[in-house]
Amino acid sequence: xxxxxxxxxxxxxxxxxxxxxxxxxxxxxxxxxxxxxxxxxxxxxxxxxxxxxxxxxxxxxxxxxxxxxxxxxxxxxxxxxxxxxxxxxxxxxxxxxxxxxxxxxxxxxxxxxxxxxxxxxxxxxxxxxxxxxxxxxxxxxxxxxxxxxxxxxxxxxxxxxxxxxxxxxxxxxxxxxxxxxxxxxxxxxxxxxxxxxxxxxxxxxxxxxxxxxxxxxxxxxxxxxxxxxxxxxxxxxxxxxxxxxxxxxxxxxxxxxxxxxxxxxxxxxxxxxxxxxxxxxxxxxxxxxxxxxxxxxxxxxxxxxxxxxxxxxxxxxxxxxxxxxxxxxxxxxxxxxxxxxxxxxxxxxxxxxxxxxxxxxxxxxxxxxxxxxxxxxxxxxxxxxxxxxxxxxxxxxxxxxxxxxxxxxxxxxxxxxxxxxxxxxxxxxxxxxxxxxxx
Numbered sequence: 001x002x003x004x005x006x007x008x009x010x011x012x013x014x015x016x017x018x019x020x021x022x023x024x025x026x027x028x029x030x031x032x033x034x035x036x037x038x039x040x041x042x043x044x045x046x047x048x049x050x051x052x053x054x055x056x057x058x059x060x061x062x063x064x065x066x067x068x069x070x071x072x073x074x075x076x077x078x079x080x081x082x083x084x085x086x087x088x089x090x091x092x093x094x095x096x097x098x099x100x101x102x103x104x105x106x107x108x109x110x111x112x113x114x115x116x117x118x119x120x121x122x123x124x125x126x127x128x129x130x131x132x133x134x135x136x137x138x139x140x141x142x143x144x145x146x147x148x149x150x151x152x153x154x155x156x157x158x159x160x161x162x163x164x165x166x167x168x169x170x171x172x173x174x175x176x177x178x179x180x181x182x183x184x185x186x187x188x189x190x191x192x193x194x195x196x197x198x199x200x201x202x203x204x205x206x207x208x209x210x211x212x213x214x215x216x217x218x219x220x221x222x223x224x225x226x227x228x229x230x231x232x233x234x235x236x237x238x239x240x241x242x243x244x245x246x247x248x249x250x251x252x253x254x255x256x257x258x259x260x261x262x263x264x265x266x267x268x269x270x271x272x273x274x275x276x277x278x279x280x281x282x283x284x285x286x287x288x289x290x291x292x293x294x295x296x297x298x299x300x301x302x303x304x305x306x307x308x309x310x311x312x313x314x315x316x317x318x319x320x321x322x323x324x325x326x327x328x329x330x331x332x333x334x335x336x337x338x339x340x341x342x343x344x345x346x347x348x349x350x351x352x353x354x355x356x357x358x359x360x361x362x363x364x365x366x367x368x369x370x371x372x373x374x375x376x377x378x379x380x381x382x383x384x385x386x387x388x389x390x391x392x393x394x395x396x397x398x399x400x401x402x403x404x405x406x407x408x409x410x411x412x413x414x415x416x417x418x419x420x421x422x423x424x425x426x427x428x429x430x431x432x433x434x435x436x437x438x439x
Contacts, residue, residue, distance in 0.1 A: 006306045010035030014299075014349075024345035025288070028295035035302040053301045054294045061251055063293065065174065067286040068254035069159045073111070074278040074285075075261040076232065079268040082111050083128050084228030090132075091225075096193075098200030098207040100138060104129040105150040105192045109185070110232055112154035118343070118380060122151030122388050126395035134398070139206040142199070144401060145409020148392045150192055152377040152417065155343060157185035158240060159254065161289065162343055162376065166369050169296060169351050173435075174250040175243050180366045180431040182240075184374065184424050191416045199412075224268075231264040289344060296348030303352050323361040327425065330354050331375050338379010342387055346376050366435055367428030374421040381414045383407055 010031045017027035036046040076082055089110070090103035107129070108121050125147050133143040155162045158178035167174040200207035239257040242248035248256065265275065321329070330350070337346045351372070358368045380388040389406045424430050 006035055006038045007303060009038060010302060010306075018341075024341060024348070025291045025295040028292075028299045028348060032295070032298035032302045036305060039302070039306045049301065049305065050298045053297050056297075058290060058294055063168070063290065064251050065159070065164050065254045066161055066289055067282055068251075068258045069161065069164075070285050071278060071282040072235070072254070072257045072261040074282045075258075075265045075270070075275070076111070076235075077124050078274055078278050079228075079261075079265040079270050080224075081228035081232055081264060081268055082107070082124050084225040085110055085232055086125070086128050088225040088229040096197055098196045100129065100133045100136065101142070101146040101196035101200070101207065102193045104133075104146050105153075105189055105196060108147075108150040109153045109157055109189045110236070112157040112160070112185075118151050118154035118377070118388060121154040122148060122391045123395040125151065126392050127397060130396045130398065137208040140401070141405040141409035142206040143409070144392060144396070144406045145411070145413060146192075146196060147396075148381060148386075148388045148406055148410040149413025149416075150189075151388050151392070152380055152413070153185060153189055153192075155377045155380070156181050156188060156370070156373055158182065158243075159250070159257075160373070162347060162373050163369070164250075165289075165293065165296075165344055165347055166351060166373065168293065169300060169347065170355050170365070170369070172365065172369070176366060176435040177369055178240065178243055178250065179434045180370050181373070182434055183430050184370050184420060187423070187430070188374070188417065188420045191420060192413060195412055195416060227267060228264075231260075231267070235260045235264070292344050292348055296352075299348065300352040323363065326357060326361050327363070327371075330358075330372075331421075334372065334375045335379045335382050338376055339382035339386055343376050343380060346379065347372075364428045364432055367424055367431040370431040371421050371424045374417055374424065378414050378417040378421070381407075381410045381417075386410075 013034055014027055014031035017030060018024065022030075032050055033046060036049055037043050040046055040049075086103060086107040089106040090100055093099040093102050093106070096102050104125055108125055111121050111124065112118070129147055130143055133146075134140065154160065158181050160178075160181060163177040163181055164174055166172070167177050235257055238260060239248075239253045242253045242256070243250055262275065265278075270278075333350060334346060337349065341349075354372070355365065355368070359365060380386050383389075386407070389403060389410065392406050393401060393403055
């Protein structure tokens with residue numbers, strides 16, 4: 001039986017598997033099985049421990065939050081309510097320079113509050129916002145950057161799937177993390193809107209003049225927008241307000257949210273075929289996440305039974321690095337991983353190791369979670385493989401768009417995300433104030 005050093009063997013195996021392009025979930029599972037076997041010296045014990053871990057992780061009622069919120073976002077998107085919401089935001093921001101860009105940010109933030117998935121937001125607004133901005137004369141890289149950058153809001157504004165996964169891995173409160181993400185999420189959204197407007201004022205060539213935009217909309221169209229806007233706002237208030245007020249658990253709120261989205265979808269004209277497609281899509285998005293969570297739970301159990309976490313903590317503390325130095329190393333790792341793999345895999349690989357180290361260094365667990373989520377968001381825009389960049393590239397109805405144009409346009413949003421992350425790091429009350437009032 002090996003001691004805590006088994007963690008280094010399993011990490012080596014994990015890295016080799018990842019570098020030879022084995023999927024993250026399979027790599028985590030294989031490394032966990034081998035690691036636990038080395039720790040106990042008996043394959044039957046290893047399989048028994050990991051089997052019970054997988055079963056316990058997937059049977060948790062907390063996991064029901066993920067497919068339910070996925071379904072809610074799918075129904076809202078397919079019903080056309082997301083497009084109506086964007087048009088309504090555009091109309092509301094009529095006097096604002098670069099208003100279509102700002103409307104994209106606001107629409108993405110609202111859509112994030114009913115979907116929780118950044119890639120879904122980016123794909124939806126690539127099809128909705130980009131053609132309209134280009135039609136009205138917005139510069140291509142500016143329009144693409146706004147869509148990619150604001151799509152990342154789905155990772156922070158509750159109900160974020162990443163916040164759910166983080167809470168499950170750390171055995172924390174999903175509700176507390178949801179509430180903790182509100183102020184930083186709004187701050188990030190406000191920073192994006194400010195950038196959009198200031199850029200349009202400083203460089204008028206990237207956005208049309210206000211008086212060049214004509215507002216023509218039928219009464220039926222305005223009525224449809226109003227229903228969509230009020231429906232989505234009601235869903236947001238009902239779901240998040242119920243959690244904050246302690247009326248619902250996050251799982252119950254997700255159930256009511258999914259039911260509310262179905263009602264809104266029916267009012268918007270969806271029928272059985274549309275709902276079935278939404279259910280199938282929600283299932284397709286949810287299944288890989290569940291598999292990754294099982295593999296991540298097995299990996300976390302390996303760290304626990306091998307004593308690897310204590311060993312890593314001792315090694316890190318022994319380096320003499322300051323808490324800020326530790327955070328900077330974690331940040332660089334998150335950004336590099338974010339450029340190569342998806343956000344959930346990023347969390348599964350790093351959080352079981354990083355969170356105990358951060359606690360030893362004295363960081364508040366809630367503020368650290370929000371900081372980590374924002375940095376992981378930024379990783380989605382980091383060259384050369386930022387996933388949001390590729391999502392936008394594959395979703396925009398313009399084959400002439402290049403990855404370079406999207407990266408150039410998204411750099412300011414990448415910098416703003418890191419700025420807000422630093423604000424949370426140095427002023428943790430931005431994340432902890434609301435949970436402290438309610439929990």
